[in-house]
Amino acid sequence: MSDVSGSELRALMARVPSVEKVMASAEFAALVDEYGRSQVLNALRDALDAWRISAKAADAAASPPLSALDTAGLHESVAAALRQRNRSQLRSVFNLTGTVLHTNLGRALLPDEAVRAVMGALTQPANLEFDLATGKRGDRDDLIDELICELTGAEAATVVNNNAAAVLLTLSALAAKKEVVVSRGELVEIGGAFRIPDIMSRAGAKLREVGTTNRTHLKDYDEAINPNTALLMKVHASNYAISGFTKEVGIDEIAPLAHIRGLPVAVDLGSGTLVDLSEWGLPREPTVRETVEAGADVVTFSGDKLLGGPQAGLIVGRRDLIAKIKKHPLKRALRVGKLTLAALEPVLQLYRAPEKLRERLTTLRLLTRAADEIHGAALRVQPALQQAIGARYTVAAEPMFSQIGSGALPVDVLPSYGLVVRMTDGKRGGRHLLALEKQLREMARPVIGRIADDALRLDLRCLEAPDEAQLIAQLDAKTGAQPGTPTDGN
Template structure:
């Protein structure tokens, strides 16, 4: 919501001027006359404003010119006075030259796919900034010759998963599985349980993904029960590997059976395990969620996972396991097309070696502390006339991780109309609708963002949106 929208909806012009008065960012109640329109300054004149000169160097000339033209149109329509064009243009400028807007994730979904999943730690953000210029990503500074790309990030990954003999990184989790299937199973068979033929989101289905690599799928078992004997009966000379997929975004309960990795490893062919959510080791709060280290120790040949889920890092795909298989995968021609850039490598290494991630902090957040935060915020907002109360809430992991697991949380409960207004405000806040109320769940909101969250709510209340 820009300054014009905020002031017009509140019924008060910027600067507190009375109706009919005009100022740099204010307007008037009478339509502009011909003389007013002639007084609208030329574009080149406005662009000489020192604030806009600085902004052009930071945001680009095109972005600044667009803001100036919008301000001129407002002056021609009488929304702002002619001498307020420069001020209005400055107010219309975006924070950055990019189109993505940072938001406060108050949905109660820790890893919200539509909001970019994991938030990077402060250490990872600093690493990305350091890596933005020229780096030694593929150069040995000691010898001056070419070096393995991302070698320090790969070393950090192996340090975190000692049971992995080798590691490789691609641009996302699906790419890790596609590259594995292409390199190891093109023209051959992949044996997979019918109960693990999942859809991974937005209409993308695992069978279609795998068949696109040139591999053939050999389905075994049933939706709810697949035994090691089912796999054994299907294995033959054309078998490239057995694939075990963690159905990370749904649960099958009741009369079920699934073969373990140890059982499959005894069948004499490579076992590839797609754990999905990216845990490198066991997590005390998520005992049912598979992790890379445990799967490799159980006999998996390769493990694939995503970096931007429970690991809490940037979007990337991780491959961990047998050295010969990782080498075959990483040297395949497709690996070049799926490789990650230096910024991803920097963020990944800082995530692996650095302090706790925002994802880890959100998962471990104390429900009592969340409740106290919600009560403090609700009391402060209610004192300002906001219809708000602190309520108990149930958060989820999200991002295709830990289906069925709920995390006790706390939220601010507001009238339903706040949902859209908060999403489109100067500081976008994304909550969720529940029982006719807008809930702002604090599980994934860092405590340092509490005042920004409260300010966004107050702004909506002030405008009456």
């Protein structure tokens, strides 16, 4: 391929419209109104620079005539670039993974009451740290600590930005430079960075392991207590299970021992729940109230898992210990803002009417959704998906199992229904399924499923109206596009 001759290149460049002329056009004026002059000007210059580079590198005969790069063509290119640049990186997706409380997809979805409260806090001043009764500065914890105590039976409460922060703050305030006794079977890791031993170290506390991985006895705790012991700690193993020859010491046994020895007991419940989930046919988890009543002096748990609220770490317990925790310098660094508090309060208020909780709390509604209802959704979505992806694939509505959450009862499953995509010819999907999965992720509203057993699986447990209608409409718009059909190479 030969380069464009000097005279031809100069002629091409001479026909490039001036930046000011293009910016003065009606089409670009509309872009300026939407995106601002600076952004549009930079995008236009980038587009013209790209064209110049392409023209210099192209063959003279193959170069498109410059008339093709008219104002309309530039407008389309620049508008596309501006849309891409200004598209939010945090986007709504269809969670068809089968994991309801998916850590990577934002965990719990908030009920309408919480959404409205957040909108109010976003658009209007609020009494975040202002005591309306006295007209003086207030404590942001005062907004919800009474409600938390009502629901948990604790004497006091405080809130930080997540449960890892709650554990870190508790240990920093109550056990710095002293020992914390924990069973080896409870030294959990949640996610990629939350390990109990690491959190203990960052808090300045010294871990004192007792028992073995599968069996720990009360005497193990008793024998570990010494003058440098700050507290005894239990960690709820919410993300794994040990079966077989096992022994675990309950809080009802540890608490009396600790209190006789003049020590507090801290319990990290992890996901945490305020109600007995077995009432709705879900696996039973110890509630925060039960843990407090069993003798725990401090309990930490998450706000965005089984509780069904925003990301937060709640700390409840004895009034004197919570006061000490709140006075620690880390509390200010780990405190929550007005949006978290605005969302958390209405979620907690829903628990005052447990008989209405299933219909009002989004998380509980999704977890208890009937398989027959999900099956109906699968039958309605199946034709649209089949039409959108073409004859290379076969889409079938099949039963499957959902997962409650990666950090909340991950070993427990729920009967569900979904769509299973396989190769029509019966062969292994390989790169074709990967390409299809990728193209679904690249849709206007990304569709997130999972590949397992040579099939793309889309669990519809979390697909409720009106999202179901939106997904069908999005798939209908793709009909004929044949996503996921890379060149075979043969």
